[in-house]
Amino acid sequence: MSDVPINKRRPGSNLSVPNADALDKAADVEGRSLWQDAFRRLKANRAAMISAIFLIVLAFICFVGTAFVPWSYEEIDWDILEATPPNFATGHYLGTDSLGRDLLARILQGGQVSFLVGILATSVALVIGVSVGATAGFVGGRVDQFLMRFVDVMYAVPLMFFIIILMVVFGRNFYLMFLAIGFVEWLTMSRIVRGQTLTLKNKEFIEAARASGGSTTSIILRHIVPNVFGVVIVYVTLTIPQVILLESFLSFLGLGVQPPMTSWGALIAEGAQEMEITPRTLILPAVCLSTTLFCFNFLGDGLRDALDPKDR
Amino acid sequence: MTSVLEIDGLTVSFSTPDGDVSAVSDISLSVDAGECLGLVGESGSGKSQTFMAALGLLADNGTATGEIRLDGIDLLSASEKKLNTLRGERIAMIFQDPMTSLTPHMKIGRQLSEVLIEHQNVDTKTGWARALDMLNRVHIPAAERRLDMYPHELSGGLRQRVMIAMALMCEPEVIVADEPTTALDVTVQAQILDLLTEVKDNLDAAIVLITHDLGVVAGLADRVAVMYAGRIVEQGTVGDIFASPAHPYTQGLLACTPRLDVETEELITIFGQPPNLQNLPSGCSFHPRCTYVVEQCKSERPALEVMNNGHIKACFRPHVEA
Amino acid sequence: MWAYFTRRLIIAIPTLWVVITVAFFLMRLAPGGPFDQEAPLPPEIMANLKAAYGLDQPLWWQYLNYLGNLLQGDFGPSFKYKDFSVTELIAQGFPVSIQNGAAALFIAVLFGIPLGATAALRQNTVTDHAAMTVAMTGIVIPNFVVGPLLALIFGIYLRDTMFALPVAGWNNGALPNRILPVICLALPFIAYIARITRAGLIETLRTNYVRTARAKGLPFRTVVLRHAFKSAMIPVVTYLGPATVFLLTGSMVIETIFGLPGIGRYFVQGALNRDYTLVMGVTILAASMVIFINLLVDMAYAWLDPKVRYE
Numbered sequence: 001m002s003d004v005p006i007n008k009r010r011p012g013s014n015l016s017v018p019n020a021d022a023l024d025k026a027a028d029v030e031g032r033s034l035w036q037d038a039f040r041r042l043k044a045n046r047a048a049m050i051s052a053i054f055l056i057v058l059a060f061i062c063f064v065g066t067a068f069v070p071w072s073y074e075e076i077d078w079d080i081l082e083a084t085p086p087n088f089a090t091g092h093y094l095g096t097d098s099l100g101r102d103l104l105a106r107i108l109q110g111g112q113v114s115f116l117v118g119i120l121a122t123s124v125a126l127v128i129g130v131s132v133g134a135t136a137g138f139v140g141g142r143v144d145q146f147l148m149r150f151v152d153v154m155y156a157v158p159l160m161f162f163i164i165i166l167m168v169v170f171g172r173n174f175y176l177m178f179l180a181i182g183f184v185e186w187l188t189m190s191r192i193v194r195g196q197t198l199t200l201k202n203k204e205f206i207e208a209a210r211a212s213g214g215s216t217t218s219i220i221l222r223h224i225v226p227n228v229f230g231v232v233i234v235y236v237t238l239t240i241p242q243v244i245l246l247e248s249f250l251s252f253l254g255l256g257v258q259p260p261m262t263s264w265g266a267l268i269a270e271g272a273q274e275m276e277i278t279p280r281t282l283i284l285p286a287v288c289l290s291t292t293l294f295c296f297n298f299l300g301d302g303l304r305d306a307l308d309p310k311d312r
Numbered sequence: 313m314t315s316v317l318e319i320d321g322l323t324v325s326f327s328t329p330d331g332d333v334s335a336v337s338d339i340s341l342s343v344d345a346g347e348c349l350g351l352v353g354e355s356g357s358g359k360s361q362t363f364m365a366a367l368g369l370l371a372d373n374g375t376a377t378g379e380i381r382l383d384g385i386d387l388l389s390a391s392e393k394k395l396n397t398l399r400g401e402r403i404a405m406i407f408q409d410p411m412t413s414l415t416p417h418m419k420i421g422r423q424l425s426e427v428l429i430e431h432q433n434v435d436t437k438t439g440w441a442r443a444l445d446m447l448n449r450v451h452i453p454a455a456e457r458r459l460d461m462y463p464h465e466l467s468g469g470l471r472q473r474v475m476i477a478m479a480l481m482c483e484p485e486v487i488v489a490d491e492p493t494t495a496l497d498v499t500v501q502a503q504i505l506d507l508l509t510e511v512k513d514n515l516d517a518a519i520v521l522i523t524h525d526l527g528v529v530a531g532l533a534d535r536v537a538v539m540y541a542g543r544i545v546e547q548g549t550v551g552d553i554f555a556s557p558a559h560p561y562t563q564g565l566l567a568c569t570p571r572l573d574v575e576t577e578e579l580i581t582i583f584g585q586p587p588n589l590q591n592l593p594s595g596c597s598f599h600p601r602c603t604y605v606v607e608q609c610k611s612e613r614p615a616l617e618v619m620n621n622g623h624i625k626a627c628f629r630p631h632v633e634a
Numbered sequence: 635m636w637a638y639f640t641r642r643l644i645i646a647i648p649t650l651w652v653v654i655t656v657a658f659f660l661m662r663l664a665p666g667g668p669f670d671q672e673a674p675l676p677p678e679i680m681a682n683l684k685a686a687y688g689l690d691q692p693l694w695w696q697y698l699n700y701l702g703n704l705l706q707g708d709f710g711p712s713f714k715y716k717d718f719s720v721t722e723l724i725a726q727g728f729p730v731s732i733q734n735g736a737a738a739l740f741i742a743v744l745f746g747i748p749l750g751a752t753a754a755l756r757q758n759t760v761t762d763h764a765a766m767t768v769a770m771t772g773i774v775i776p777n778f779v780v781g782p783l784l785a786l787i788f789g790i791y792l793r794d795t796m797f798a799l800p801v802a803g804w805n806n807g808a809l810p811n812r813i814l815p816v817i818c819l820a821l822p823f824i825a826y827i828a829r830i831t832r833a834g835l836i837e838t839l840r841t842n843y844v845r846t847a848r849a850k851g852l853p854f855r856t857v858v859l860r861h862a863f864k865s866a867m868i869p870v871v872t873y874l875g876p877a878t879v880f881l882l883t884g885s886m887v888i889e890t891i892f893g894l895p896g897i898g899r900y901f902v903q904g905a906l907n908r909d910y911t912l913v914m915g916v917t918i919l920a921a922s923m924v925i926f927i928n929l930l931v932d933m934a935y936a937w938l939d940p941k942v943r944y945e
Contacts, residue, residue, distance in 0.1 A: 153649050153652065155875075155876070157649070157653050157921055157924065158879045158882055158883070158917070158920045158921060158924055159879075160879070160882075160883040160886075161657075161882075161883075161901070161916070161917040161920055161921075162656070162657070162660070162917075164901075164905050164913075165657060165660050165661060165905070165913060165917065166660065167905075168661075168905045168906075168908060168913070169660055169661065169663055241774070245776055248776060248778070249776065249778060249883070249887065252778040252887065253886060253887065253890065253902050253905075254902075254906060255902075255905060255906070265778070268778060268779060268782070269778070271782070272778075272781075272782035272785075272891065275782055275785070275786050275790070276786075276790055279786060282782055282783070282786070283783075286775075286779040286782075286783065289776070289779065290774060290775045290776075290779060293774040293775075293776075294770070294771075294774045297770060297773070297774055367849050368848075369845055369848060369849060392854070393853075395851075396851045396852070396853055397851065398851065399848070399849055399850065399851035400849065400850035400851030400852070401851055404849070404850075405849045407842065407845070407846060407849070409842055412841065412842040412843060413842040413843055413845070413846045414843055414846065415843040415844075415846075415847065415861045416843065416865065416939065416940065416941065417864045417865060417938065417939060417940055418860075418861070426850070426852065426860075427850045427851070427852075430850070430851065430852055430853075430856075431851060462940045462941075464940070464941050475846075478846075478850070
């Protein structure tokens, strides 16, 4: 028979008296929120940090730089009228293209368009994707089945073809383009949001919210959406380069922005035509586009690792 | 007589971004042929990692120092090639979670026979025949049909029997069962324990039974070792441990087990939480939760001392055998 | 298992129908017609042209007519290439695109899977990081950048060396003409497949059943090839569906850059020329291909993962 003094019948009794020292030690371990943990991991990822800084600087240059460059992107320098190498005297810091337009100004303008389309189209995809995904995941049942079938069907279709058809049908409207692109990209976003919602739905704090009388919409807005935020951030960062790529692709084929407006894709197309004579007109915008896409991808990967390290 | 399996001064540590963590600190154990050793402890006590180290299955960030001798061969310093000749053939492990421990796209028969084919060079036909034989020995009904089935077609209890059969294929000298019943329903637990009793009676193997459940240990083990925070705190025959536990943790574990023959109004617990392995209490790791704690416990870690009859404890408190 | 296949087939058919219908009505919504590009024609001639192409009929009639013709394999006449029917154009262009696409996919699998597997087996070492950066390059640099760059290098800078490669024209499928286009097409796929293989293999190697396989004393090579690989390949197979879509869109760029007479280039020209029937014909063909490949992928699933057969 063991000789442990046990108070079996007193409510709340335990084997030993709480040890004050131990409790003090417990208080020393600081709580760390999930976001702080994630941010710490992100900061440690050098590639991601460098990419983030580079992107901010590049965006800044593209949007602010046009005010500081002597030429505008569509202005033809009538004194030159052909491709020339960089020349500080004339103010063409990167030279001109084959029509005599300033290359630097065009690259900066192209950057503006690419970034703008990237952000706008991604926003469209975000809004649609999160709405559809959260609703499908949370409401479940027939609504979920229907929406997911719809997404499945759309996945099966070569949507690029439809974008192009849309561009052909309605003309090469800038706003239409990012609507069309956004409309294509929301699919993946909705699937991810739906998955996350499903996981969250069954967690206890949702039960608690229901029990305290929250309506379905308020639960979606106040409990599910903030928790889905992390996953969404990662995919937004990875969607932006996809969108920029899509737009560049369209412009390259001649189905995107209308001249004289330009984007990096259009510049690459022009450069490809002239590459025998002036490879500069091809290489410079190509480098800009590629590095931007690289940086977004590094950043997105970094965010993903920071928020969910086991995925590494 | 040297034991079949001897663990000597084993330390297992993992390197994490927050520093190194020792899951197992300087433990020594041995198991003889025909004997069943029960290894008891909470999650995080290091009991599973001890044998992960033995089988060379530690995670990439884990290192094991010390010696683990299987019939004199040191497993920790063996090459991967050498280890592969021993694993599955002379030392086998039955894992905890039968639902995920079988390869989903391979037929049961293949998963069983490949152990034999690999180690004993039999041909496929013989391999499958012996697999069938083994399924029958673990009492799986309709064994012939099951050979051709995939794991998802079997229930949890059947899958655990398959895991046991797989471990037995080459008739190894050491069988390690890591929480073999934890993931199963209570009724199935009883059946599996009966099976393990049968295995113990029929084979001359050394069996290690890792569990947190003292009830499981009582029926099967000959000797018991209790682990806490990566160290052994008590070791002895099953009779000694149950009748006369020396370490307060063991006493606590025994008191916590609900019993049908004693009337209680509420369940007993051991106050406090299992320790954070990265931030262990000073002195004896158990002292924050111990009823008998004195000043010495907080500053000095008690070494293992042998009492009579091979009963070992790591506690400053004097023990009187009941 | 046949039930599984039939069910998949039954879903596929309405999907195709939806594609056809949407494409049809979208093109008909266009404000301009296929004849508006040219100098304005006298109204009587316009009327005659429209009648000849059936464009003066009510919309629903045109739609049913189109469906009917489709079922007989007739995609209608090309509005731009007046001497050809779309069916003929497709028949000419399809083999070109298919050969390039299949070759690209083959190369991608041939190089991508070992690259990804090596990275997975040497996770977090220099080899891994190097391999994955190379892979990322393939994904991030668009094929309309790589194409012209390769053309620049091999067609112009190396023009007088033995490394010179033709950069324009199909030349009836001569091998030197195929090299650059196929490589261009394949590069992003090698990258994607490498990444997916790596992720899949890492995930699989962490499972409990691979741990069991190792505990059984099987040599590591056997563990990877026999136990881990099949499950690890599931995401790669999943990718083949969207990969077909990328191949199709990729072919638009590649064929335009290298001047190959494939359906990708016909589509682009058709889009720029508002050649409705051509655009629709290629779209429908593309959709059919994607649906077909998805069916094949579903069949492969059933082989890779026995649980799926009973869904």
